[in-house]
Amino acid sequence: MTVIRLKFIISYVLFKLFHPVQGCDKMGSSLEEVIGKIFPKEQYSFDPAILYAYSSDVSQFEQLPRVVVRPTDKEQVVKVVKYAAGEKIPLVARGNGSGAAGGAVPVKGCILVDFTLMNQVLEVNLTNHMVRVQPGIVHADLNNYLKKDKVLFPVVPGSSEMATIGGMIGNNASGLKAVKYGTTKDWVVDLQVVFPDGEMTWLTRPVRKSATGLDLVRLMVGSEGTLGLVVEALLRIAPIPPHRRIMQASFKNLEDLGKCVSALFQHGLIPSAMEVLDRSAIDAIHLYKEAVNLSPDAAAVLLLEEEGDELGYIQFRLQKFQQVCQENGAYNLHISQSEKENTQLWEARSLVGASSSLVKPGYNRIYVGEDITVPIDRLVEMFKKLRDLAKSYTLPIIVFGHIGDGNIHPAITVRKREPADLALAEKLQDEIHHAALALGGSVSGEHGVGLARKRYLPEERGYAIEIMRKIKQAIDPNNILNPSKIY
Ligand SMILES: Cc1cc2nc3c(=O)[nH]c(=O)nc-3n(C[C@H](O)[C@H](O)[C@H](O)COP(=O)(O)OP(=O)(O)OC[C@H]3O[C@@H](n4cnc5c(N)ncnc54)[C@H](O)[C@@H]3O)c2cc1C
Known part of the structure; x- marks a missing residue:
């Protein structure tokens, strides 16, 4: 353990030596100073041992982030995104890191945004049959919360005890019940998203259907944190069959x-x-x-x-x-x-x-x-x-x-x-x-592309991957959100 810790302290020091400019804003404040102004000290870390703990998901990839931040509210997310946008510092969103494709693996020099402290159920509406949650809530915790009302969020991954709703949205997760209930995309009504320029908005209306324009909710689901950071989600719920x-x-x-x-x-x-x-x-x-x-x-x-x-x-x-x-x-x-x-x-x-x-x-x-x-x-x-x-x-x-x-x-x-x-x-x-x-199939049914399956996408999607790249470029022209993933 001491050896590992030492190894990462050395790599961190080397990293600092070779990346002296990135992370200093236009006023000359260091990344450390700015992060310290946005977050109380228990909500961020530059400690190499902590960074190491965040360096991978369950895939084969790993990379140290520059800093890990753990927002407790969306205003903190907006502030950190605005800062990163100004400085062109990459940002990577993370739920619980149970993803298998490297989606939540940090990219070099990034601010890793760990959403697990934003883990509250905000509203259950049994008439509309919807629940509004923060993205860091774990799937099993959400369903345990809903149980008393005899309802559930019926997309059930095998990793229910680990997967956060933000991570499920990021990967369009599904699992045991998809044959009946479909995948995450079928159960997300609306999302509140912080876009790469720091603008925060809901994408549609809290209704069961709407035919007004492009379906940006579906665009976000499965985008693996490359287009925006989800800070709230409105989900459909279903009755628990007795x-x-x-x-x-x-x-x-x-x-x-x-x-x-x-x-x-x-x-x-x-x-x-x-x-x-x-x-x-x-x-x-x-x-x-x-x-x-x-x-x-x-x-x-x-x-x-x-x-x-x-x-x-x-x-x-x-x-x-x-x-x-x-x-x-x-x-x-x-x-x-x-x-x-x-x-x-x-x-x-x-x-x-x-x-x-x-x-x-x-x-x-x-x-x-x-x-x-x-x-x-x-x-x-x-x-x-x-x-x-x-x-x-x-x-x-x-x-x-x-x-x-x-x-x-x-x-x-x-x-x-x-x-x-x-x-x-x-x-x-x-x-x-x-x-x-x-055989006409896909390289991922539910775990996503991340880094692991990126090289197969041109073969699977053909020209559609070019369209995806254009969308990414339009929304995130400076490529700060989870760069190098998917496209
Ligand atoms: C034992 C095991 C069983 C599994 N079984 C299943 C299964 O049955 N079905 C299934 O679908 N998957 C399964 N998985 C994979 C994994 O659990 C899912 O992909 C899960 O949805 C990831 O959730 P997470 O919170 O760990 O997300 P992470 O791995 O932390 O992140 C996943 C992606 O979402 C993005 N993201 C996270 N939060 C946000 C946010 N707030 N805004 C924007 N983007 C965000 C990340 O950047 C990343 O790209 C399994 C994994 C394991 C280890």
Whole structure:
């Protein structure tokens, strides 16, 4: 620890030596002085050890920021943006740093804006079915707050206990329930944004629909902090369905499971959640929590959740699911019998990303090539490709994901100190991404572009990336907001 601290003190001193001008405003005040005027001292830090703690998210990228600031209100955000705009100092927004693409990783010399102290629910309006929040509130905290009113923000990432609403907006996050509820963009009504020139504004009106001009809210969602800093969000909420049941179906291989998913869609049978776990994902879960009731021998398991007001209707629907699954190679069908079992299954599913590192001793998960999406009718081909890749590469790949959205998370595990493994993982992610693109898919279903997937965007989006660059240039001509990400 002392060595690491020393390393960063040295890099910080060197950084200061070689960047003496940036950060002094036109009046000659240093960055330290200006930040000290905007924020009380407990809300910012130049301490290299603290900066180190903020130097990465869960991706492979890292960079020290120049300073970390932790605003408690939007006026502080406006002030720091105005200062940065005047001095052309880069600004990077950060929620909890659980992003997997490097979106919240600092850029060289930046002011890192940590939003986690702006974490309040400001208003719940049950008639409008909306909640107004600050961006730093953690998803699980928001839903715990809303529970007493029997409502929820229904976009549920596996990282619910970590992801902030600002980070979810930044990445257009989604997760377990996207097959029914869609993604973050479908649940954001309005945003209050501080733009790169320091102007703060709401983007539309607090209504359920509006047809007045361009949809700037949707433009902001998924823009990864490159167009503006979100300081308040007005979100739609949904009633919590009182009942749910989860059906578990085993398959002999992933391809059969993929065919079954296509068949369910063809029958118009779309549940509230639809998840896939391959054998190693099931093993990973069992290694982490032995008690979880998942098939001991299946090559792959499909989890289907159905929710609603009437248990009888849920059971009726699940019978239909059961029939189609059985006709398409499923065996060992099991329907959960209690809320305890439901919670246990979803908790286990949420842990699979982290428990992937338990599958092979010495091998740990790295977030590369981990978030592809393909059309539902190309799932079988994608699973075949993953099987072939797993054979030709020696690295363990654990497959799970939100299969109802065609969103697969192949978790690659490596020996992190083996350069050969890292080089192999790099090649493997390339193959995974190109395979998804060749099938008409996308390199990210929900984790975003950041630094990790930037190089694939021209191939995925073609001329549309030029349009994105023009929008970025128009809104942020000095390129101070999260420069070098996405475009
Ligand atoms: C174990 C695990 C499971 C996960 N499961 C899922 C999942 O099921 N679904 C899913 O979608 N993701 C998942 N993720 C990825 C991640 O949790 C999400 O992307 C999440 O939304 C990031 O939230 P955060 O608060 O950590 O944001 P950060 O990582 O801090 O930031 C994400 C992006 O948002 C920007 N940003 C943050 N706050 C603001 C703001 N106020 N204004 C403007 N821009 C801002 C940042 O600059 C950055 O570009 C998972 C990650 C892990 C580690």
